[in-house]
Amino acid sequence: MKPRPFTLQLFTLAGTPVRVHWSLAALLIVATLGAGALGGWREALRQGLWWGLLFGFVLLHEIGHLLTARLLQIPVTSVLLWPLGGFTAVRLPPGRFGAEFAIALAGPAVNLLIALSAMGMGGIPQGMSGGQGAPWGFWSTLWLLNLLLGAFNLLPVFPLDGGRILRSILAMGLGEDRGTRLALRMGQAGAMGIGGLAVWQFMHRDPGGLVTMTVAMWLFSQTLQEARLFHRQERLRRIPVAPYPQPLRIAVNDRVALPAARRLLAHCGQPLLPVESAGQWTEGLFPDGGGLRRRALQIVDGESSVASAWACFAQSEEPGLLVVRNGRPIGWLAREQVEALVQNDG
Numbered sequence: 153m154k155p156r157p158f159t160l161q162l163f164t165l166a167g168t169p170v171r172v173h174w175s176l177a178a179l180l181i182v183a184t185l186g187a188g189a190l191g192g193w194r195e196a197l198r199q200g201l202w203w204g205l206l207f208g209f210v211l212l213h214e215i216g217h218l219l220t221a222r223l224l225q226i227p228v229t230s231v232l233l234w235p236l237g238g239f240t241a242v243r244l245p246p247g248r249f250g251a252e253f254a255i256a257l258a259g260p261a262v263n264l265l266i267a268l269s270a271m272g273m274g275g276i277p278q279g280m281s282g283g284q285g286a287p288w289g290f291w292s293t294l295w296l297l298n299l300l301l302g303a304f305n306l307l308p309v310f311p312l313d314g315g316r317i318l319r320s321i322l323a324m325g326l327g328e329d330r331g332t333r334l335a336l337r338m339g340q341a342g343a344m345g346i347g348g349l350a351v352w353q354f355m356h357r358d359p360g361g362l363v364t365m366t367v368a369m370w371l372f373s374q375t376l377q378e379a380r381l382f383h384r385q386e387r388l389r390r391i392p393v394a395p396y397p398q399p400l401r402i403a404v405n406d407r408v409a410l411p412a413a414r415r416l417l418a419h420c421g422q423p424l425l426p427v428e429s430a431g432q433w434t435e436g437l438f439p440d441g442g443g444l445r446r447r448a449l450q451i452v453d454g455e456s457s458v459a460s461a462w463a464c465f466a467q468s469e470e471p472g473l474l475v476v477r478n479g480r481p482i483g484w485l486a487r488e489q490v491e492a493l494v495q496n497d498g
């Protein structure tokens with residue numbers, strides 16, 4: 153991942169940084185102070201508590217995704233909370249649709265579990281149970297909040313969790329391309345359906361229609377964005393990586409003396425020296441000031457497509473990839489080159 157500006161790291165969980173965007177922190181402070189100015193410190197405390205709880209539940213939802221992914225030994229780059237919710241960046245290997253299904257389901261499952269527990273604590277309030285229930289209070293608001301969070305995320309609209317669940321099921325039956333295409337179309341239809349509901353609300357003079365319409369438009373723009381990424385990925389899969397790497401003619405083994413390696417690197421004009429260790433090319437020596445820096449290398453096969461190289465870069469901070477053919481290093485594919493190709497592709 154590229155460095156994330158305007159974020160604050162809260163903590164690390166299962167090796168993954170959990171971050172919050174500054175705009176969310178600012179929103180919580182403004183909402184609390186605003187409530188305080190209008191209604192006194194009790195109101196500020198109440199508002200602050202509810203905002204904190206809401207984003208606490210969003211965080212628990214994301215932690216559901218994170219821990220399920222880690223349980224399935226799938227790396228997670230980061231968890232980010234921002235004003236529109238949360239995002240867990242999972243580095244899902246291609247074809248792992250069962251894992252995608254489980255990871256996507258885990259988030260809403262957390263909210264539904266909290267909703268059930270809160271319902272157990274507070275019961276069904278009056279008005280919802282025909283006058284016999286408990287008074288509306290803290291626990292009822294808690295379970296309603298989590299029920300809404302879980303249910304919203306289960307809408308079968310890509311890229312919501314429900315859309316990912318739908319995509320993984322369709323991809324298992326139809327293959328990745330057809331499954332994803334169908335899930336994207338169904339998501340767009342779903343977003344339009346929510347837009348239709350908003351129109352129905354407007355016709356019945358329900359002011360809630362404004363919220364529904366905003367949600368529908370946001371979801372629709374998200375599905376368009378996902379469709380754009382999918383089609384770009386399709387095109388990048390047809391571009392071979394082969395013409396782009398900078399050729400590497402000189403490599404060393406791990407017994408090389410560092411002064412010799414430094415001289416070699418200075419004269420050969422390569423950006424690095426690949427280092428062989430037990431028949432594997434897992435590390436490289438890079439110039440670093442006057443000396444050398446040794447770091448792990450990620451490898452891409454010379455026969456693969458720009459899409460696979462882009463997938464490696466999107467999930468890491470690697471400056472480049474070692475291109476190998478028949479087990480031998482043949483070139484260095486710099487991040488900027490692939491970024492330029494992807495950019496030109498639109």
Ligand SMILES: [Zn+2]
Pocket residue numbers: 213214217259260305313
């Ligand atoms: Zn989720």
